[in-house]
Amino acid sequence: MSLIESFRLTLDGEDHTVPIASGETLLEAALAAGIDAPHNCKEGRCGTCKSWLRTGEVSMANARALSPRNKERGYVLACQSKPASSDPIWLDFDL
Numbered sequence: 001m002s003l004i005e006s007f008r009l010t011l012d013g014e015d016h017t018v019p020i021a022s023g024e025t026l027l028e029a030a031l032a033a034g035i036d037a038p039h040n041c042k043e044g045r046c047g048t049c050k051s052w053l054r055t056g057e058v059s060m061a062n063a064r065a066l067s068p069r070n071k072e073r074g075y076v077l078a079c080q081s082k083p084a085s086s087d088p089i090w091l092d093f094d095l
């Protein structure tokens with residue numbers, strides 16, 4: 001069972017409710033829902049999917065493209081982020 005069934009995503013001023021399956025990253029779920037979220041490498045290297053985690057908790061397999069300062073500020077790489085708790089997630093691409 002997945003920790004959450006959907007999450008909130010803001011992109012270009014629009015709010016979406018994105019269903020997410022167990023084991024999916026936030027980026028995979030967004031793309032599967034037809035949302036054209038920014039991405040490139042999908043491997044945690046380029047930083048294109050950098051977004052702000054307004055609420056919730058994620059775990060990142062690889063966060064090399066994020067500076068320690070960005071991490072402190074709550075930025076995440078959507079391509080590496082999976083839900084880490086049952087707290088509602090709100091991911092914001094409008095930096």
Ligand code: FES
Binds near residue numbers: 040050078
């Ligand atoms: S798509 Fe390159 S870091 Fe996420």
